[in-house]
Amino acid sequence: MIDYRAARLRMVEYQIARRGIRDLAVLEALSAVPREEFVPEALRDYAYDDTALPIAHGQTISQPYIVALMAEAAGLTGASKVLEIGAGSGYAAAVMAEIAGHVVTIERLATLAAQATARLQRLGYANVEVISGDGTAGCAGQAPFDAILSAAGTRKVPPAWKEQLAVGGRLVLPLGPLGDQTLMKIVRTSDSDYTQRPLVDVRFVPLIEGPG
Numbered sequence: 770m771i772d773y774r775a776a777r778l779r780m781v782e783y784q785i786a787r788r789g790i791r792d793l794a795v796l797e798a799l800s801a802v803p804r805e806e807f808v809p810e811a812l813r814d815y816a817y818d819d820t821a822l823p824i825a826h827g828q829t830i831s832q833p834y835i836v837a838l839m840a841e842a843a844g845l846t847g848a849s850k851v852l853e854i855g856a857g858s859g860y861a862a863a864v865m866a867e868i869a870g871h872v873v874t875i876e877r878l879a880t881l882a883a884q885a886t887a888r889l890q891r892l893g894y895a896n897v898e899v900i901s902g903d904g905t906a907g908c909a910g911q912a913p914f915d916a917i918l919s920a921a922g923t924r925k926v927p928p929a930w931k932e933q934l935a936v937g938g939r940l941v942l943p944l945g946p947l948g949d950q951t952l953m954k955i956v957r958t959s960d961s962d963y964t965q966r967p968l969v970d971v972r973f974v975p976l977i978e979g980p981g
Contacts, residue, residue: 798867843916854904855920859885921976
């Protein structure tokens with residue numbers, strides 16, 4: 770029987786902290802969230818491996834290091850309002866909810882959205898709201914957001930995401946064609962100006978418009 774808590778703490782030390790993640794809030798969040806609860810039962814013993822894992826409907830739960838890197842790049846604080854595109858299993862939303870004040874996560878696949886909602890509620894994440902719908906449109910009703918993170922890759926940034934970002938807000942997303950994506954950090958510096966910088970080469974599932 771695997772001691773999941775011990776495995777989780779080893780993961781944070783060896784896969785996260787030793788690879789350069791320094792944000793203490795991010796490290797504590799990864800230490801707190803039980804990743805084994807977010808993967809299929811048959812894969813629980815692999816929950817703390819340094820890899821992405823498959824979940825239902827051809828989707829994946831991201832590698833823990835990538836979740837940590839994106840959360841650190843997003844610069845989350847207890848006052849942050851966050852929008853996530855692609856809830857998947859709900860794992861990244863749970864990590865962000867350990868830090869941020871409120872997390873809105875959109876999932877186009879209704880079945881995954883319902884499962885993520887039930888899982889997050891069961892685990893006590895009252896500050897996460899799961900919405901079933903088209904993530905490319907963002908969530909105008911709750912904008913502006915201090916951070917927007919996408920769990921799906923796209924060749925170009927959907928205009929709604931940039932529009933719904935607060936001035937000073939951070940957008941973190943995989944940008945580029947499938948197989949040649951770069952994780953980018955985009956910062957809104959004024960009403961009409963943005964800066965961007967590359968973080969690391971990545972491989973994410975593609976962003977798909979419309980309901981699931």
